Each structure stands twice: as structure tokens, then as C-alpha cells.
Amino acid sequence: NVVKAQADGLPACPTDVDALWDNCIGVYEPKPTSEFSGDIYRGGFKADVFHGHGGYFYKNGEVFFGTYVDGRLEGPGMYIYGPESGYFGDRYIGQFVDGERNGQGAYFFADGDIFIGRFVNGTRDGPGTYRFKDGATRHGIWKEGKFTDALTSATSGQNDCPASPTAYFDDCFGTFAFDEGDKYIGQFQDDDFHGLGAYYFPDGDMFFGTFRGGKWNGLGIYAFNSNDGSDGDLQIGWYSDGEIDGEGAYIFNTGGEWAGDIFAGNHKDGKAQGLGAYFHQNGDKFIGTYKGDVRHGPGAVYFADGDVKSGIWQNGDFQLASAASPDASTAPPAATPPATVAADQVLSASSGSGFAVSEDGFVITNNHVIDGCQDVYLHYEGQKFPATIVTTDPLNDLALLKADFAPDEVLPLAEARPELLQDIYVAGFPFGMGVSSTVKVTKGIISSLTGFGNNFSEVQIDAALQSGNSGGPIVDDAGNVIGVAVAKLDVEYALEKFGSIPENTNFGIKSSVVKSILDSYGVLTPETNAAPISKTDLGRRISKGTYYISCWMTMAQIKAMKSRKVMFDDLD
Structure with a gap:
């Protein structure tokens, strides 16, 4: 189900963004030089990664809100599609596993259709019910997003509710219309709205989400569509007995003075209460405490021009200024916009990953990670x-680096050719240090022995790649490097070329290409591991042999590179 899975009320994260954020609520905003600049995450952290209830607000208008576990979307959540996606107005509420829709969920189409059923890796897969906007209902089995077999109510496990509104609705799917014009479409139990469904008001407002005992209880979306000035606004979050209660957000989508603003924070009995953050479209933001829907207690306003006003608010009015930011125990941090820097000042501009290939400090990464850098640094266990x-x-997007250090672990290059369906692991630092300073690993298979456009120097993999993974090793179950992470298929290109959004379509440069570079420079590499090793040993070797690579440039160089390189922890 999609009921509340975790108690709210965590303390605020430290105001020092370099401190450990653990079991706390905080705000993360990618740096201005990042391709993700403009995105916002507000929610729980554990050991410096997203954990617990949180909301990620994309600059393109899309929203994920729900549960994170160790940086992954895991458990109940919702996804709202934005105007640039091709699915504008669609909403999903249900279970996530490893960042994908997996398990029971409901997909509400913008045109009024509803699907409630089983999802596997983001697509309809298994038993479900599809309710068309004209009232027709289809029970059946879906496979990889396509309807395959029609089933009767008995075999599908989903009964149709009686046609008569005076009948007893129990363990069924149906529609109930009120005389006043209200209408509910969804699951019923014990003659009450119970399960996943949608409630439509006569004025155009709608609620999509979880019902228990006839009331909104669990994860839900309230969409304002009446002509009272709030048309298009969304209130999302955890509901209890018909009121938003716990972590939630209000997204202003109207053309009024608050258009584009976002509030994300804790709620009690339908009103903002406790820690909250208000993000203005102009770049200003308030981080602090709320009571009864207004600012009340310690907080700070971070202005887009770099100024900060911190102090105490009471009933919405500023009362007392303080020289310092709010106390860490009561008000969460924010990434304050940087002051203007000189054109010749050297800044951290981009980042990627790399791995040791020899005992004397040779490291492999992608060329685009270090292209144009004035200085390059390798980071390991707090040292730079x-x-x-x-x-x-440049043709194969590889670079060979040399640092004055002795690696704790050197990853051998695979001698054998990669094989179709071979299990692989991708290591690196997705999103740079923004999520945490530790290496991350994703698992997958080799899904093709050639890259995009029949590039025989590459393999295609389905393991997840994110910005910052560039240059990281792709290893087999023996700890041998079979390739170097290089790219994910561009969403905009795929939409234009193929008419669909790519899923699990990522690429790596074969280790044979890496070996030719190392042989040319006489770099001695360790022998290939002949047999699979334990996951514990594999994880240890990956952690000790994979590094965070930072690229430093002047502001003038950054501006010059922007036309040909996406800045900050990029994965082209």
C-alpha cells in the first residue's frame, strides 16, 4: 500500500554543508555551474545521502515526492510529469524499487484514464484494471506495458462494483457519484472508498491518491482546477483523515504573483507546521520554522543576490535579527548563492570518476571529464x-592521468571479450559530492556488444548511470574491468529520433581500447583475476580503487567551455 511509512519530525541538518548530514532534514541545491542547477531536493538525509521522506523538484517542472532509502527511490512515492516530458498532466502514485515503478500503483492519465495494478521496472506488467474516461473498464494481464489477456473479475482478483449506487460496495473497483456532482473512481472496501482512487469535485478540483475508511489517508495529490486564483496549483504529500499531515509540498502553477514558487515542509492538521522551506521563483528562499501556515520561530531568508536575513519570526512577521544563521537544531541549511568571482579565480567546475590501473599512480578516466581543465585533482579518503x-x-573519450600516490587497490583489465548478458557493476561518484563522498555502485548486464551507431569500441549496458559516473570502471564478478563508463543516451535526442524516452540505455568503452593506450606508454597492469570473488571482496576493491576526479578552471574558462561542455559532474 501507499500509506505513511516513516514518522516525520527529524531535526534540521547542520548549517555547515561540509558537516555530516545524518538523520536530519535538509535542503540540497546543485551548484550554479551544474547541468542540474535549478533543481531542488528538500527532505531527509542519512550518512550524507537522501534518506526518508523527501521531494525532488526538477527545474523542468517534474516532481518526485516520496521515500528514499540510501539515496534510491524505494517504497511509496509519486511522480508528476512536467510540460516538457510529453506526458504533461500524468501522475503516478505507488511503489518504487531501485528508482523504478515496481509493485502496486496507480497511473492517472491527463485525459482521465486510470490504470491500477502491477508495475515492473516502470511499465505495466501483471494483473491490473484499466478504466477509460468514458467509463469502460478492462481487467486483464499486461506484459511489458502491453495488454495481453482479458480476464474475468474472478480471475483477475478485481471485482466490478455493483451498478446500483445503493448496493454494498466491497472489495471492488467502481464509480460512485453524489447528487451534488462529486464523483469517486477507484477501489472500495466495506462500502467505503479504500485503496487507490481519484475524487472529482464539481468545481474542477481533484484528489488522486490513497483512501482509507472513506478519507484521504496516505500519499496523495490535490490538484486545484477551479477559477478561484489557484487554478493549476498542486498540494502533494502525506494525508491523514482528509488533511495533509506530515511531509508535503505546495507548488504554485498559476499566473499570479506566486507562479513558480514552491513550499516544502512539515504539516499538521492541514497547515504548515515545523521545519519548512519556501523557494521563490526569483531565487530568494526562506528556510526556517512554521506554525499555522506562517513563519514562526527561527529562520533565514537567502536572497538571490547573496544577502542573508536571519532571525526570529512571529505569526509571519520578522521580529528579531541575529548576526548568525538560525541554530542548526531548529532551522535547516540552504546552499547560499555564491558571490561574484574574479575572471581569473580558479574554481571547481566539473567532476567525474576514475580508477587506478597500476601500482605507480596511473589512473584512467574520460577525456570529457578533464577536457579544458586548468588543474585536475584526484580525491581519496579525504586527501587531494x-x-x-x-x-x-578524444575519439574514444579516454584520458590517462598520473598522480603521486600509491593506490590501495589496482583494478586489473579483463582479458576475455565481453559477453552478452554478462553481469557487470558500475562504480563512480554520481552527482559528484552532492549526495555523499563515498563511491556508489549499480548492477546490470551487458545488453549489446556494440555502442550507439554500431560503435564496436563500446558496449551497451543497462546498469544505471548518472552525472558524475563518467570515467568510472565497469567490472565483472571477478573484479576485472571490462569497460569505462562514458555515456547515457540523451533524452531529447531519443525523443526526437525514436519518439520515446530511453530507459536503461547506457554505454561503456571496452577495456581493449584502454589496454592499447596503456601499452603505448608502458604502463604495467596487474594480472586478470581468473575466478569470481565474494561481493564483500569486490566491494572493498572497488571502493579502494575508484576515485573522485575534480576539474578546476577560471570563471573565464568556464564561460568559454559552456558552449561545448556541460559543466559540473556531467555525464554527456
Whole structure:
């Protein structure tokens, strides 16, 4: 089900963004030089990663709100599609596993159709019920998003509710219309709205989500569509007995003075209460405490021009200024916009991943990670080592670095050719240090022995890649490097070329290409591991042999590169 899975009320994260954020509520905003600049995450953290209830608000208008576990979307959640997606107005509420729709869920189409059933890896897969906007209902089995077999109510496990509104509705799917014009479509139990469904008001407002005992209880979306000035606004979050209660957000989508603003925070009995954050479209933001829907208690306003006003609010009015930011125990942090920097000041501009290939400090990464950098650094266990660019291969997007350090672990290159369906692991630092400073690993298979456009120097993999994974190792179950993470298929290109959004379509450069570069420079590499190793040993070797690579440039260089390189922890 999609009921509340975790108690709210965590303390605020420290105001020092370099401190450990653990079991706390905080705000994360990617740096202005990032391709994700403009995105906002507000929610729980554990050991410096997203954990617990949280909302991620994309600059393109899309929203994920729900539950994170160790940085992954895991458990009950919702996804709202934005105007640039091709699915504008569609909403999903249900279970997530490993960042994908997996398990029971409901998909509410913008045109009024509703699907409630089983999802596997983001698509309808298994038993479900599809209710068309004209009232027709289809029970059946879906496979990889397509309807395959029609089933009777008995075999599908989903009964149709009686046609008569005076009948007893129990363990069924149906529609109930009130004389006043209200209408509910969804699941029933014990003659009450119970399960996933949609409630339509006569004035055009709608509620999509979880019902228990006839009331909104669980994860839900309230969409305002009446002509009272709030048309298009969304209130999302956890509901209890018909009121938003716990973590939630209000997204202003109207053309009024608040258009584009977002409030994200805790609620009690339908009103903002406790820690909250208000993000203005102009870049200003308030981080602090609320009571009865207004600012009340310690907080701070972070202005887009870099100024900060911190102090105490009472009943919405500013009362007392303080020289310092609010106390960490009562008000969460925010990433304050940086002051203007000189054109020749050297800044951290982009990042990626790399891995050791020899005991004397040679490291492999992608060429686009270090292209145009004035300085390159390798980061490991709190230390920063200057790295020299030995050579680059722009055609294959590879670079060989040398740093004055002795690696704790060197990853051998695979001798055998990669095989179709071979299990692989991708290591690196997705989103740079924004999520945490530890290496992350995703698992998948080799799904093709050639890359995009029949590039035989690459393999295609289905393991997840994110920005910052560039240059990281792709290893087999013996700990041998079979490739170097390089790219994910561009969403906009795929939509234009193929008419659909790519899923699990990522690429890596084969280790044979890496070996040719190393042989040219006489780099001695360790022998290939002959047999699979334990997951514990594999994880240890990956952690000790994979590094965060930072690229430093002047502001003038950053501006010059923007036309040909997406800045900050990019994965082209």
C-alpha cells in the first residue's frame, strides 16, 4: 500500500554543508555551474545521502515526492510529469524499487484514464484494471506495458462494483457519484472508498491518491482546477483523515504573483507546521520554522543576490535579527548563492570518476571529464592529489592521468571479450559530492556488444548511470574491468529520433581500447583475476580503487567551455 511509512519530525541538518548530514532534514541545491542547477531536493538525509521522506523538484517542472532509502527511490512515492516530458498532466502514485515503478500503483492519465495494478521496472506488467474516461473498464494481464489477456473479475482478483449506487460496495473497483456532482473512481472496501482512487469535485478540483475508511489517508495529490486564483496549483504529500499531515509540498502553477514558487515542509492538521522551506521563483528562499501556515520561530531568508536575513519570526512577521544563521537544531541549511568571482579565480567546475590501473599512480578516466581543465585533482579518503594529464584519446573519450600516490587497490583489465548478458557493476561518484563522498555502485548486464551507431569500441549496458559516473570502471564478478563508463543516451535526442524516452540505455568503452593506450606508454597492469570473488571482496576493491576526479578552471574558462561542455559532474 501507499500509506505513511516513516514518522516525520527529524531535526534540521547542520548549517555547515561540509558537516555530516545524518538523520536530519535538509535542503540540497546543485551548484550554479551544474547541468542540474535549478533543481531542488528538500527532505531527509542519512550518512550524507537522501534518506526518508523527501521531494525532488526538477527545474523542468517534474516532481518526485516520496521515500528514499540510501539515496534510491524505494517504497511509496509519486511522480508528476512536467510540460516538457510529453506526458504533461500524468501522475503516478505507488511503489518504487531501485528508482523504478515496481509493485502496486496507480497511473492517472491527463485525459482521465486510470490504470491500477502491477508495475515492473516502470511499465505495466501483471494483473491490473484499466478504466477509460468514458467509463469502460478492462481487467486483464499486461506484459511489458502491453495488454495481453482479458480476464474475468474472478480471475483477475478485481471485482466490478455493483451498478446500483445503493448496493454494498466491497472489495471492488467502481464509480460512485453524489447528487451534488462529486464523483469517486477507484477501489472500495466495506462500502467505503479504500485503496487507490481519484475524487472529482464539481468545481474542477481533484484528489488522486490513497483512501482509507472513506478519507484521504496516505500519499496523495490535490490538484486545484477551479477559477478561484489557484487554478493549476498542486498540494502533494502525506494525508491523514482528509488533511495533509506530515511531509508535503505546495507548488504554485498559476499566473499570479506566486507562479513558480514552491513550499516544502512539515504539516499538521492541514497547515504548515515545523521545519519548512519556501523557494521563490526569483531565487530568494526562506528556510526556517512554521506554525499555522506562517513563519514562526527561527529562520533565514537567502536572497538571490547573496544577502542573508536571519532571525526570529512571529505569526509571519520578522521580529528579531541575529548576526548568525538560525541554530542548526531548529532551522535547516540552504546552499547560499555564491558571490561574484574574479575572471581569473580558479574554481571547481566539473567532476567525474576514475580508477587506478597500476601500482605507480596511473589512473584512467574520460577525456570529457578533464577536457579544458586548468588543474585536475584526484580525491581519496579525504586527501587531494594533483594529477598530470599523460595523454588523451578524444575519439574514444579516454584520458590517462598520473598522480603521486600509491593506490590501495589496482583494478586489473579483463582479458576475455565481453559477453552478452554478462553481469557487470558500475562504480563512480554520481552527482559528484552532492549526495555523499563515498563511491556508489549499480548492477546490470551487458545488453549489446556494440555502442550507439554500431560503435564496436563500446558496449551497451543497462546498469544505471548518472552525472558524475563518467570515467568510472565497469567490472565483472571477478573484479576485472571490462569497460569505462562514458555515456547515457540523451533524452531529447531519443525523443526526437525514436519518439520515446530511453530507459536503461547506457554505454561503456571496452577495456581493449584502454589496454592499447596503456601499452603505448608502458604502463604495467596487474594480472586478470581468473575466478569470481565474494561481493564483500569486490566491494572493498572497488571502493579502494575508484576515485573522485575534480576539474578546476577560471570563471573565464568556464564561460568559454559552456558552449561545448556541460559543466559540473556531467555525464554527456
